[in-house]
Amino acid sequence: MPGTCSHPVFARVYARLAPAMDRAGAAGHRRRLLAGLSGRVLEVGAGSGADFPHYPATVTEVVAVEPEPHLRELARRAAASAPVPVTVVAGTAEHLPAADGSFDAAVCALVLCSVPDQGAALAELHRVLRPGGRLAFWEHVRAGTPGRARVQDVLDRTVWPRLAGGCHTGRDTAAAVAAAGFRLAPVERFRWPDTRLPAPTSPHVLGSAVRA
Ligand SMILES: C[S@@+](CC[C@H](N)C(=O)[O-])C[C@H]1O[C@@H](n2cnc3c(N)ncnc32)[C@H](O)[C@@H]1O
Secondary structure: OOOOOOOHHHHHHHHHHHHHHHHHHHHHHHHHHHOOOOEEEEEEOOOOOOOHHHOOOOEEEEEEEOOOHHHHHHHHHHHHOOOOOEEEEOOEOOEOOOOOOOEEEEEEEOOOOOOOOHHHHHHHHHHHEEEEEEEEEEEEOOOOOHHHHHHHHHHHHOOHHHHOOOOOOOOOHHHHHHHOOEEEOOOEEEEOOOOOOOOOOOEEEEEEEEEO
């Protein structure tokens, strides 16, 4: 069905992990991601709605797009107790169900790793934001050392996307945001989780970019 994609096993595992991820630091990253947003916000790939509790009161409305049916249902339940009005709809980042320039801000949390066509998704986000609108993103990205990046490339060509709902570990997402016509603000780079042996998904970026 258009606007949906089904990853039933990944969706159930991810939804169960979400509270533990929040306790391990994700909740803090979500709060920093959403701080300072205002007006109408489009959240893409909202998952089970883990961002919803962290929207500031300056946000008047959130439209949350989620293609996976199980996660979408969980997001609908989470929307009921969100501190701001949230409407959850089916759709994909590559074909956003929204008019040109109709949002003040857009949010991607751990999503641009999973969209099948990152360039098309960013072009759509650019289309639906008003001029001067802000794209806020928190994503795991390509490693900064060639050896680790090579491991990511091998994983991305083989097992990782199949095991992790289409996720890719080695995308240079901040560069892709800039290439899509956004003006990047300084990006925070960090490892999460910050374990001694880094996971392929440890390098993270958190930042925002303005639709020029
Ligand atoms: C790792 S989960 C992150 C969920 C949530 N944003 C969070 O922070 O917990 C990746 C999400 O991207 C969604 N996704 C995958 N392909 C997508 C697409 N083409 N368009 C929009 N969302 C997509 C998945 O359904 C899933 O909800």
